[in-house]
Amino acid sequence: MATLKVNQGKVTPKTANELIDICPFGAIDEENGKLIINSNCKMCKICVKKGPKGVIELVEDKKIKKVNKREWKGITVYVDHVEGEIHPVTYELIGKAKELAKKVDYPVYCLFIGNDIKEKAKNLLEYGVDEVFVYDYKELNYFRIEPYTLAFEDFINKLKPSIILVGATTTGRSLAPRVAARFRTGLTADCTILDIQKNTDLIQIRPAYGGNIMAKIKTTNSRPQLATVRYKVMDAASKCENISGRVTSLEIDSSKFNSNIEVIKITKKEKEENISEADIVVAVGKAIKNEDDLKMAEELANILGGQLACTRPIIENGLIEPKRQIGLSGRTVKPKLIITLGISGSVQFIAGMNSSEYIFAINKDPEAAIFNIAHYSIVGDIFEIVPDLIEEIKKQKDIELKECIGIS
Amino acid sequence: MNIVVCIKQVPGTSEVNIDPETGNLLRSGIDSKMNPYDLFALETALRIKERKGGLIKVITMGPLHARDVIKEAYMMGADEGYLLSDKVFAGSDVLATSYTLSQGINKIKPFDLIICGKQTTDGDTAQVGPETAEFLNIPHIANVLNILKIRDNELIVEMDMPNTVEIAKINIPCLLTVDKDIYDPRLPSFLKKISTRDKKIEIFNFKDLRDKNKKKYGLDGSPTQVEKVFPPKVDKNKEKWTGDSRDLGEKIAKELKNLKFI
Structure with missing residues (x-):
């Protein structure tokens, strides 16, 4: 080095x-x-x-011992789950793993650690995984750091995977660093682009400084190479027609599953009803005159899994509760997507939503101020466009559902 | 309860730009401050001390001017401050940083609890806490939302999971990374600022640490290498769409699908 x-x-x-x-x-x-x-x-x-x-x-420095990269093979995806319910980031990582594996002729593995998961492991094969390795023990029912790290360590020692991809979920962000430290190897968090070199070094690109710069990072002299990726960054693997992979159970001495942690209770989170925390927001303005108009906007918000918000005049007519107001006198939002319906874009409103990642604005007036900051300025009548939009989204969702259950 | 809080000095702003011609980073001034997430970690420690008594030690790694964040911690109420600083530590990635921190923490034993912020605002990795716990061979829980009970030998905490909140019991000693908003961080006190003006900050160099294998620190101890930094691609063009409403509805839906919102 x-x-x-x-x-x-x-x-x-x-x-x-x-x-x-x-x-x-x-x-x-x-x-x-x-x-x-x-x-x-x-x-x-x-x-x-x-x-x-x-x-x-x-x-x-010439004296550094070089790792023998040929001893390490394959790309492993850690199966992120809570009590056997697989997190969708897993399918996205499988998609990326398959793409990378093709370039260097590697197999794609999944590592599934949990309790009573063998049946669910079989489903993963439909996504074109070569082999799913399973640690199925009752001690692994809940995510507890020591037993999960132990199983992970056992897997790495047995399989020697060159690359391990982990979802940047709460679990993944806790487990991956623990494993990386145990093997004294590199871990790159929240990668947005992954590629692979001929020499099997993983090219990892990630944002730093709050997304203001990008860094290209490599783990050049240690194996395995670990990377985490957030949900909805990569494209999910599609299902294959021919299943050729298999599920393999790995044995470990379960008396070693000691933990200093005991999970006492798990409660489902209450549905987030705070517009400041929402990923998707549909905002309405003065163009909305009555309950029926509002229903249309609500339907759009619901179908996108987002929340409804509004400008100040709507609060003043009492159509929507005050905690849903965006702007200087309301709340600031920074969603990944905001769709504004019939909002002209006052300075006060814009100040409360200007840093949203994607801004779609629909307004009749081609000169509306909102178009100065929108990424997509759509000139037209919301009462004509939105019903069509809702219908189209339903269609798209239908197609996806059919693909999911294998009807095309 | 003996509590160690890991803190870090970060740039005062994350607004960095890159000179498009030279590819160099242009930083607006060299202002620096305590990583905002660490304020929640320190506040958590202060609340525990208020309830249970004890001693709060803060530790950081960085150049000598990182002493400023320890002074800031003193102004909030930390009892002792330690700075790991040596050119041997230069070029540390997550692994080397965590290892160096764990070596430093071993020097300031005993501890019951280590508290870290959820992540930093410059590196943004959220990995140093769990890696440090591994090197210290103690359990950890990340993303702690709330501390429900503090007993002599265990804590009961609430942790944030993707769709659930888990209540878990964890034995002491352990490491927690706390979420923002766990408690409102207090403001630095002016009186404390005056009374701690000359308070000692102990500095650990490489030679003070127990493990003297240089290959485990700094660049040599860092398996990941930053090959280059570059500005993010700005691919968000501004588009204006006009035309028939039916087409527009379809066009929007397609774009939303492209952007993975559907």
Whole structure:
């Protein structure tokens, strides 16, 4: 592995300042005319590549033991579940795993840890997984960190997978780091793009600094390579017609499943009714005049699994409760998707929703202020467009349902 | 109860831009602050201390100016502060950071409870807490929403799961990562600022740590390598659609499907 060496002889006030400025992480300090690289350094090597020539050099260490990458094979997807109910991120990871595996001729495995899950494991084969490995023990009924890590460790030792993909769910974010630390290997969180090199190194791209920069990360000299991916980032695998994979139960000495954690009670979460937390928001404005108009907007919100919100005038007519108001005098929302229906876009309203990820605005007036900030400006009458939109969404959902149950 | 809180100094803003010509990061000033998520961790520790008594130690890793976040913790009520700082630690990824922290925490034993924020605002990984717990060989629970009971040898906590909330009992010693909003963090106190102005901050260098194998720290101890950083692709063009309403309805539905909202 390489280290950075500062050639102090070449340090001048000018080069020093240049380097301090160039470092994105504030990792270069000047002390008594000497340049020092501090612990903020992320080894991005910008100082070597873009800094004044020869001041900071990359020194390769030849003594590092190289991992034998040929000993590690296959891509494993960790099956995320709560009491056997599989989280859909799992199918998305299988989809990505299959795509990567093709490039380097790897098998795709699933690792399923739980209790009474063998039947459910078979269903995973329909997505084209080569082998599902199952640890099925009553001690694994609930997610508890020590027994789950133990089973995971046992699996890695037996199968030696080169790559392990884990959903960035609450469980995955707790389990993956534990496993990575146990094997002293690399783990990259919340990857948005994954690819693979011929030498089986996983190319991991993820956002940092709140999404303001992207980093390309590799685990070049250790195996397995672990990465987590959030739900709805990758495309789900489709079902295959010919099932060729199999389910294999792995044995472990269950007396080793000790835990310092005891799960006492599990309660279903109450449905989120806070517009600030919603991922999808349908917002209505003055164009909505009565209960019937409102029903149309509600139906759109429901069918998208989102929440209904509104502008201030609607609150004033008493059509909608005040906690659903967006804007300076209401709440600020930052959903992944907001669809505004007949909202002209006052400054006060826009201030409360401007940082939404995708803004679809439908309004009759082509000059409406909302179109200045919308990503999709749709000029038209909401009473004509929305009913059609609802119908189309229903159609799309139908198609998806049919694909899911294998009718096409 | 002896509580260790892990904190981190992060840039004052996550607004970073990249020079499109040189590819360099342009930071607006070098302002830095305590990772906002750590405020919840520290507040949790302070509440536990108020109920059960004890000692709160904060620990961080970073350059010397990371002392500022320890001072901030003192102003909120932390009792002792420790800074892990050495050029050997440079280039640490999650694994090396967690290992260094665990070595530092081993130096400030005994502890009953370690509390970490859910994640940082610069790295955003949420991984350092669980990895540190692994190196210390203690159990952990992530995403703790609420601490229901504190007993001498165990805690009962509420944890956030995708569709459920779990109540679990965990033996001490253990590590918790707490969600934001677990408690409202208090503001730094001016009186404490004055009274802790000269309060000691102990600095641990590499040579102070028990494990002296340099290959486990900094860049050498980091299996992941950042190959490059670049600006995110801005692919959100602004589009204006007009025309027949039936077509528009269909067009919107298709786009929503493309964007995976359906």
